[in-house]
Amino acid sequence: MAKLDVLNVTFHAKLGTQGERVARIRALAKELAPVVGADPALVDRAAVLAKADLRTEAVGEFPELQGLMGRRYAVLQGEHPSVAAAIEDHYKPQGPSDRVPDDKVAITVALADKLDTLVGFWAIDEKPTGSKDPFALRRAALGVVRILLERGVRLSLLDTFARRLLGRSIAPAERAVVFATSTVDIVSSVLSVSRDSKGEWESFRSVFADGSLLSFFHDRLKVYLRDQGARHDIIDAVLTPEADDLLMVARRAEALTAFITSEDGINLLAGTKRATQLLAAEEKKGTVVADGVSEELLRLDAEKALWNAITTASKEASEAVAGEDFRSAMQALSRLRAPVDRFFEEVLVNDEDTAIRANRLALLKAIREATATVADFSKIAG
Structure with missing residues (x-):
């Protein structure tokens, strides 16, 4: 020595x-x-x-x-x-x-x-x-x-x-x-x-x-x-610049791969992409987005149902992520599928009332934030 x-x-x-x-x-x-x-x-x-x-x-x-x-x-x-x-x-x-x-x-x-x-x-x-x-x-x-x-x-x-x-x-x-x-x-x-x-x-x-x-x-x-065998877009969706626990990144990628090949995953991906793309386009134009969702400005049943679903799914997904149960987190998010679809069928986001429009864009932002607890769905192809 x-x-x-x-x-x-x-x-x-x-x-x-x-x-x-x-x-x-x-x-x-x-x-x-x-x-x-x-x-x-x-x-x-x-x-x-x-x-x-x-x-x-x-x-x-x-x-x-x-x-x-x-x-x-x-x-x-x-x-x-x-x-x-x-x-x-x-x-x-x-x-x-x-x-x-x-x-x-x-x-x-x-x-x-x-x-x-x-x-x-x-x-x-x-x-x-x-x-x-x-x-x-x-x-x-x-x-x-x-x-x-x-x-x-x-x-x-x-x-x-x-x-x-x-x-x-x-x-x-x-x-x-x-x-x-x-x-x-x-x-x-x-x-x-x-x-x-x-x-x-x-x-x-x-x-x-x-x-x-x-x-x-x-x-x-x-x-x-x-x-x-992991897809590059799946890796990009779960790998954030500050991610330094590589085992957790790999487990997220594995869970996300399984989720987005399921029917719920495919449909949720389509719905969240529509929400995030519309929100991104409005943000780029400088349209005002409310800082948070105001329940008093939720006029239609479809937007009220979506807000309730987001609140519940966000809580369940966050708790599952904290427990490192990524499959359960994605299962919680999958419950957004139906309310998101209904929202886009029944609700006009760009309402003439600027306050209502800003609130509805805040709803879309809440979708983006809820799904971001698991992955950046905007980076997933398809």
């Missing part, structure tokens, strides 16, 4: 020695262990030993044996089987056809290793460009995506980036600021990143500005889901 530092084993000139890297992986793995559900003591031991075999003559002669030799040495030394497995498996998956670790200790160290690498290279602005990816960062990100989805791990990527870069998690209010403004000065103020420290400032800017690293993960997720 000492050789990882004293014999000048450099990981990268700007990211320090392998020994320093092990210290970072160890710290991040400690944070990730409870998320994965792994034994923290075994995770710590595996993180400490993960890179030790890089200084052995066997790996020096045959670099492709990294991890494999470490596992052998760990078994001979009497280490716990999970620790020995993690030393080999934390490098996995190496590509789209490679196996994904299944031991929770190995999963934790694999995530810590890959995420440390990705945040580190983003922080020093060494990102892949075009076909050039000398540090295999696309492979590392796809590895994280595969581990999260194939092993069912719930992880906030933004929180993990912050823990690695800022030494702490970020609160919901801070997350909101990150995505509500493109002004990095405001974001840095909220996250307490000092512009006086040029290195810290530039590192922060590279990782968080414009969702830089998160966008990179989104691109890898799209590739993975398309390879699994």
Whole structure:
């Protein structure tokens, strides 16, 4: 272990020695262990030993044996089987056809290793460009995506980036600021990143500005889901710029795929598209849309029925989403189908009375907001 530092084993000139890297992986793995559900003591031991075999003559002669030799040495030394497995498996998956670790200790160290690498290279602005990816960062990100989805791990990527870069998690209010403004000065103020420290400032800017690293993960997720047979429009409908729990994105996509191929889904999609397109056209023209629906201005039975249906469906869908039951959320929304159809059959949206017109447009806005709890239906083809 000492050789990882004293014999000048450099990981990268700007990211320090392998020994320093092990210290970072160890710290991040400690944070990730409870998320994965792994034994923290075994995770710590595996993180400490993960890179030790890089200084052995066997790996020096045959670099492709990294991890494999470490596992052998760990078994001979009497280490716990999970620790020995993690030393080999934390490098996995190496590509789209490679196996994904299944031991929770190995999963934790694999995530810590890959995420440390990705945040580190983003922080020093060494990102892949075009076909050039000398540090295999696309492979590392796809590895994280595969581990999260194939092993069912719930992880906030933004929180993990912050823990690695800022030494702490970020609160919901801070997350909101990150995505509500493109002004990095405001974001840095909220996250307490000092512009006086040029290195810290530039590192922060590279990782968080414009969702830089998160966008990179989104691109890898799209590739993975398309390879699994998901439609590109379905992925776009559920993938928002701030979505950093990739497992939940995949589950939304799966539920939405099943829903829109059902009769209720097909009909609801048609109704909501009509509502959102009409609303968008009026918004573009500058037509006044009421801030909220006023029940006193609902004159016709069809619009009253629609408002009642929206109120009920929104509540049920929101509760289902909070419980991560996306199928039930879409089932709740499907009950809008009949009232939406009736509304368009019996109600003239562009009434001569401006107040009534603004209120009816607010009804359409309420449809858009209700369905948005699950997905952006306007992005779905058909």
